[in-house]
Amino acid sequence: MTEEELDSVIHAPARLRIVVTLATLGEGDDLSFTRLQDVIGLTPGNLITHLRKLEEAGYVTTVKSGSGVTARTGVSLTREGRAALDRYTMVLRQLLDSASPD
Amino acid sequence: MTDGQGTDEGMDAREAAGIMQDARKHAEHELQFSHPVMLAGWGVIYILAYGWLWLSVRGQRPYQGPTGGAAGGVTILVLVGLTITAAIVARASAGVGGLSSLQRRIYWLSLAVGFAGIYTLEAAIDHAGASRAVIAVIAASGPVFVAGVVYVAGTAVFRNWAVCGLGCWLVATAAGSAFAGPVAIWAVNGLAGGLGFLTAAAVSARRGRA
Numbered sequence: 001m002t003e004e005e006l007d008s009v010i011h012a013p014a015r016l017r018i019v020v021t022l023a024t025l026g027e028g029d030d031l032s033f034t035r036l037q038d039v040i041g042l043t044p045g046n047l048i049t050h051l052r053k054l055e056e057a058g059y060v061t062t063v064k065s066g067s068g069v070t071a072r073t074g075v076s077l078t079r080e081g082r083a084a085l086d087r088y089t090m091v092l093r094q095l096l097d098s099a100s101p102d
Numbered sequence: 103m104t105d106g107q108g109t110d111e112g113m114d115a116r117e118a119a120g121i122m123q124d125a126r127k128h129a130e131h132e133l134q135f136s137h138p139v140m141l142a143g144w145g146v147i148y149i150l151a152y153g154w155l156w157l158s159v160r161g162q163r164p165y166q167g168p169t170g171g172a173a174g175g176v177t178i179l180v181l182v183g184l185t186i187t188a189a190i191v192a193r194a195s196a197g198v199g200g201l202s203s204l205q206r207r208i209y210w211l212s213l214a215v216g217f218a219g220i221y222t223l224e225a226a227i228d229h230a231g232a233s234r235a236v237i238a239v240i241a242a243s244g245p246v247f248v249a250g251v252v253y254v255a256g257t258a259v260f261r262n263w264a265v266c267g268l269g270c271w272l273v274a275t276a277a278g279s280a281f282a283g284p285v286a287i288w289a290v291n292g293l294a295g296g297l298g299f300l301t302a303a304a305v306s307a308r309r310g311r312a
Contacts, residue, residue: 006118017121025200026201027201029201030198035197039132074200
């Protein structure tokens, strides 16, 4: 098993943080863009870039609501995103197990 | 090491595992609150509040009910507890929307409606001419009963079995202590209920570490 088998969409530091953070929310929950930015510690531009990649892969969805001062963009992990993280975690564990001395 | 600032630089499996662990811990710290700390805090408030009320009625012949000073002090104590709880929950849930936000609001509404109902009932039986001893049963056990029922029902939302056990224990405490008489009912509710909260906190903490 090699690192190439890890999902390349998730296998980037910032995107891994985003996906893991969103996975701590309950199913059916979302996190506002500003709070996600605050928790992850990314600039808005960086966060948008990474969210776009995750969205293209179908791993996250963003929903805009309200307008003006009540405008909110909610970001949530899709079922596919949760499944992708589970697969990523499994492959990572196998890689670490195979690398550790017997 | 990775810069964590959004670059797509490669990382090995060990670095990825480290990032996952850090991110999960950080997210849980930011987006969740500690049930054990909350339960332990309310256990202490519970013992202090009921202890204070019991001290104010101890030795009354005939029974008159808690003094105005004790009732006022306990009200302030509970309001401080509620304010701290609301601040902790608000910090953890800031920016979180969706199902759990709705569930949390209904949970708090059920507590508020339950307490409003029980205090209205207390006023109604007072108005109907019930004795101080009968009013004590509602005043001391009513809020405990409401909290217990809401905790049991809330398990459907929060899936915390320690809180479910606490809810069952509070209902049993509220019902059982009603036989203790108008003075002892405050002490029994305070001790049994407070210890119930502290036990639930310990069980919840142990499950969190497992």
